[in-house]
Amino acid sequence: MSDVRVIIKRDSEREERVVTTGTTAAELLGGDRSTVAARVTGELRDLAYEVADGDELEPVAIDSPDGLDILRHSTAHVLAQAVQELFPEAKLGIGPPIKDGFYYDFDVETPFHPDDLKRIEKKMQEIQKRGQRFSRRVVSDEEAREELAAEPYKLELIGLKGAASAADGADVEVGGGELTIYDNLDAKTGDLCWKDLCRGPHLPTTRAIPAFKLMRSAGAYWRGSEQNPMLQRIYGTAWPTKDELKAHLEFLAEAEKRDHRKLGVELDLFSIPEVLGSGLAIFHPKGGVIRKVMEDYSRRRHEEAGYEFVNTPHISKGKLFETSGHLPNYAESMFPPMEFEGQDYYLKAMNCPMHNLVFDARGRSYRELPLRLFEFGTVYRYEKSGVVHGLTRARGFTQDDSHIYCTKEQMPEELDELLTFVLGLLRDYGLSDFYLELSTRDDSEKFMGEPEEWEEATEQLRQAAGKQGLELVMDPGGAAYYGPKISVQARDAIGRTWQMSTIQVDFQQPKRFNLEYTAADGSRQRPVMIHRALFGSIERFFAVLLEHYAGVFPPWLAPVQAVGIPIGDGHVRYLEDFAAEAKKLGLRFEVDSSSDRMQKKIRNAQKQKVPFMVIAGDEDVAGGAVSFRYRDGSQKNGIPRDEALAEILDAVARRQQV
Structure with a gap:
């Protein structure tokens, strides 16, 4: 045993400590469960890292950019372990963190089905609760090849060591550095549960993963090249709290509603034909x-x-x-x-x-x-x-x-x-x-x-x-x-x-x-x-x-700025005359003269997100007026025709939402 001098940095504070050999980063930075790793003299390390003389240590919080990457990378490993427990024939590709989540690539005989993802997520939850310990060890090329002989893609990555780039997403040390394998060890016995070639760092245990969810699977060429085999990629997301996961899923649901490809079809705006x-x-x-x-x-x-x-x-x-x-x-x-x-x-x-x-x-x-x-x-x-x-x-x-x-x-x-x-x-x-x-x-x-x-x-x-x-x-x-x-x-x-x-x-x-x-x-x-x-x-x-805009364009951009909705067939001609006036002023105005009932016409206009629904019945015709129904469901009745036109023109000129 000997003394080791280290410096601990927290925000703007620096504390010099003298500890003994074998002291870990966890012992120095522990006490705060949000700390998931350490930055040691600029390098990210596991909390199990044993400090050396002259090290400068900074805690890495789970909600920091590096902490989120570590969380998501660790969850990707749990995903890979779950897949191989359920599908023993699956061969491992790569599993890096990405923006808001992670993925892992697998070579399997049959593409994953949505029901498979449910089974895999359940298995991941079991692994998470086991509290398996992530344990890093350095191996030689020969040792890595021997241990991973059944994983052809990992063997390829070992051969690329020194030539691999971050763009490959390869879990190997870049630039000819050391190779490392991470073992997932049983929390009680210390027995090996699973292992992967990886540069790390990782969370201390699988129990430190707070919240995750699998999202979807898709095909992906190995290392991004169409000359290589097509693998199956499973995407997931992981967050520091369940509330953050819930908020992210709500965000994704809103983003899906706004997907321009979906809205393009619903609003009949564009298409991308396969034949083209x-x-x-x-x-x-x-x-x-x-x-x-x-x-x-x-x-x-x-x-x-x-x-x-x-x-x-x-x-x-x-x-x-x-x-x-x-x-x-x-x-x-x-x-x-x-x-x-x-x-x-x-x-x-x-x-x-x-x-x-x-x-x-x-x-x-x-x-x-x-x-x-x-x-x-x-x-x-x-x-x-x-x-x-x-x-x-x-x-x-x-x-x-x-x-x-x-x-x-x-x-x-x-x-x-x-x-x-x-x-x-x-x-x-x-x-x-x-x-x-x-x-x-x-x-x-x-x-x-x-x-x-x-x-x-x-x-x-x-x-x-x-x-x-x-x-x-x-x-x-x-x-x-x-x-x-x-x-x-x-x-x-x-x-x-x-x-x-x-x-x-x-x-x-x-x-x-x-x-x-x-x-x-x-x-x-x-x-x-x-x-x-x-x-x-x-x-x-x-x-x-x-x-x-979620398809709800302001009037100046809307493809149809106003649609005339007659209460009965006898009001169609009146609205057609009104539409002709509007068109002379440069407005995009249509009249729904179909046989649908008025409420169906309103629903159709709402689905098409038309800014102004212009309704006319007997009272409107008699008074030389129209009634407005807006996209938010509110209504204004008995508007003189010239005032109605002026309101639409003003909304268009202001380029603002209504």
Whole structure:
């Protein structure tokens, strides 16, 4: 036994302690059941870790980001143990924590059924109550191979040690470090119950898992490659308290009700036919109305801000994308080439190369700058089938793409005005809760250009962001290969975060395309290029708004702003005349002249989430009036026709919800 000096850090306090060898982190940090692990000199460790001289220890709470990962990773191990107890033939893949939950991949002969998930969850509850102890031990490659000889995917991970990446989700130490196995030991006898190759750390025991639930199963290719076997992935969620689990499940239920794919069908807005192809949507008439209104308003605002509209083709010779740098740096996200007349042609994945051609079509003077080009340009990107998701992750979509060419001197003011313009326009569509993310370069080789150029571009973006008074979050290494970017992150009505507009400063493409303008002194100078997508893509923004409003669009965006509901057949003509007046004023007004009873017509209009139901009966006709029924069920009777039209027009003009 000998003395060991350690420092315990809690918040801003530091306490020096002298303990004996063999003292564990649990003994030093114990007493608080919310502490599930220790950060030891920057490294996460189990509470069973025996401290060494000079260690600095910090408690890791279960509700901290690291604590949640440890909770969810531990629950994933319980899931895997439960599966192998019920399905002994199941082979183990990987089981990492993810946002709000965890998953584990299995190779099984038959895909899991919902009833299987119920059995597995019950078995997990049994394991949780047993209080099995998670115990870490270091093993050699040979020992790991011998112990896990029946697990082919684990053997593959052992072979990848040193080459594996966090993106693989591999439960092995990355970078050629030590291999570790975690044993699940019986709480009373210490006998081995189950084991897994894992880097850890884990909770002390399975009883420390407070609340969890299995969600669903799905197919997933091993290590994300379509060349590998298809495994069965079980998703689950775990939380520090049962109340938090309940709140999360309620949130998921609300999110499911708002799912744009579900609402798209219910409201007859769009579809993604299998015969057309995954990730390729068609908009139906009502969806087309919303899309047109979105585009028309954006187009008007851009015209007022001095943008000029251009149009470019959907395909190009490969040489253009070689020059822009997309083929060397972005080819995996582009569709394969089409050979034609001895040339390779590509579907465009970006509009910027073609906008460079517009700039370069003739000589440019400093008097023309800043030159703001804008296009609703459809692009095509090869997304793997596993990540395609409705309109939010598509293979064909239309960007509201702008490229601004300016001098270096103009850049600070342009970025400031551009970010103000972007945020203002997003607010007009009903989003209001934002923060900003600044994506920069790291030391990897994917980034073009000199570090000094990146520093200048990054600093200009940082200053522009600072003027907005919003939270700024750093994203090291997240920049595009040609320049840093600011992303506007917007929270929707139920608190989810969506990446919206992006603004990128690019010194590289003007050089690659040899873009120049004539300066005031007659010299030839290189412009700065600013990339900007405001919606990101029209399809994705459409989906975000659809979920944000849960389909209950404000009147200015609603595909049908008002529907006439006659009490009887004799009132149809009266409402048709009223509808004709409304349409002359630009309103989208329909009359339900079907044979359905009035209450059925009201229910139909409510299901379609129409803002104004305009009802007419004998008294209304006699008084030259109508009655309003609103989406919340309230009603206002005997409104003169001109006042009724004025109310609808006012609601549309204010772009506010009713």
